[in-house]
Amino acid sequence: MIRTRLKTILNDCFQAGVPRHGWPEEAASAFTVEQPKREGQGDLATNLALVVAGRSRQNPRAVAAQLVELLDGCPLLDRVEIAGPGFVNFFIRPQVWQETLSEIAAQDAGFGKSQAGAGKRVLVEFVSANPTGPLSVGHGRQAVLGDAISRLLAATGHQVTREYYYNDAGRQMRVLAQSVRARYLELLGEPGQFPEDGYQGQYIIDIARELLAEQGDRLRGSDDLAPFKVKAERAIFADINATLTRLGIHFDNYYNEHSLYDEGHIDAVVAELRAKGLVYEQDGAVWFKTTALGLDQDRVIIKSTGEPTYRLPDIAYHREKFKRGFDWLVNIFGSDHIATVPDVLAGVRALGYDDSKVTVVLHQFVTLLRDGKQVKMSTRKATFVTVDELLAEVGADVARFFFLMRKADSQLEFDLTLATQQSQENPVYYVQYGHARLCSILRQADEKGLDGPSQARLALLTEPEELGLLKAMSAYPELVLEAARELAPHRVVFYLQELAGQFHSYYNRHRVLGEDASLSQARLALVDGLRIVLRNGLNLIGVSAPESM
């Protein structure tokens, strides 16, 4: 917040410096304002002089001196210093930090939100697991990541639609239906039908058992897979939705791949690509000439059996996303889908859409760790750990927090031993406990009949820890903007851990409710502000902010 204000002021100074000192115009967007790492280097610092000097062969310290002169009389600043190779360090007046508390209190739940993405319609596609089985921990990571990214985008003013794309036709579902039928027949005393690549999980048997209860043995002789497919799809989708709900995730829309066929979009895409000379027949299959679009090999889009490969509906689906009027398409995929991305983007480009409006967030895999040892998982043997099993152990808050502790690019090691500890080692509770503590102080003040938080004497907040907290709180809106820009919710998680830590430290050193009534009121204002920021941050990642623990 303060940083942004200072940046604005520096932009003005820069514009003044261009004619007056011959600063190079093109450096306008290159300089930054940051928090220095070390004590004594001010509250904020800029590399403006270094950037300007680097592009105009001037002495950086001389440019810094010119900047300092231009800044003369700035109301935010207590003093400025030129340091090192030409950094300009800013010492902000304490009052400026203290006043942020009034803004936080006034904005309350709105603090941290912005309109940076106003008017931008963005579609976030994630999970998109076909209904063949319960969600695995890998899906869990994706679900939480997609949801948190959606929250970040919404908090920055984007108009967000969360969408789940699925396919209930095709080979996978056929095998699923066959698996259910085999289990059904086994229950009727006819074993031996289980398909080679069938789904082996217990849930298939459960579905078969339900089917048996509902239908008796009347499906025994039929060759029709439809009843098995329909039953399995319904049961599994209900299960998936229940899991997502437990994780606190809802979708605005479920997009069925099949509708792309029904509405003729698949044929239309093929026709369009064919008209552009990007399609040809070979070996009985239809190929998409991706080599003409800069890729290293052509790809089959319709198999010789007449069935499209996943690629074709994927392209048609993206075409529909654009046609539905979205300005930005964000896809969250597991890294095993990496190979499909270039093909889809090529298809989008070939159809005349701007593929720079598609952002793909690829996340790496999840491994589970228990007692320092990796938990072995296999999809085929259905020995993978499901999100439901995970939730039964650790709960939604912990699951969400842990899934967001790493950036998407990093593999995520989920330490179950740490996650199940209801104690100090667990970072989730560390942050939540901070919030509960803050609420507790406010409660105590209320119960003791003390005067509540007051903005009247904020000037009393002069302890280094207090100013440190105010600075951190003031940085929250920028943090949200950056996390949204980078689609990186882990930034919020790290911020919260840091802020909670600063507060715990402050709490142990200074007393909020003390003898001095004015000081207590000012500190209560600080406490209330912290409560708001921690709560808003936790909301942003979908983790609850308990008022007591």
Next chain:
RNA sequence: GCGCCAGUAGCUCAGCAGGAUAGAGCAACGGCCUUCUAAGCCGUAGGUCGCAGGUUCGAGCCCUGCCUGGCGCGCCA
């Protein structure tokens, strides 16, 4: 063979559009509860940022090559 991701403290990971003397949590060691919640705090120790070059005022971050691990390279999704 090719593509993408990763390689930073014993372990798991941050490092914010190239910035100043590289950070956190866990584990280890030593302290702090008659006072607003000890699910907390304070302190100690811990590093050739995979390796080698390059770019520049400045590189963990950018470029090139190599090494290691993960994921892919299907008429599976």
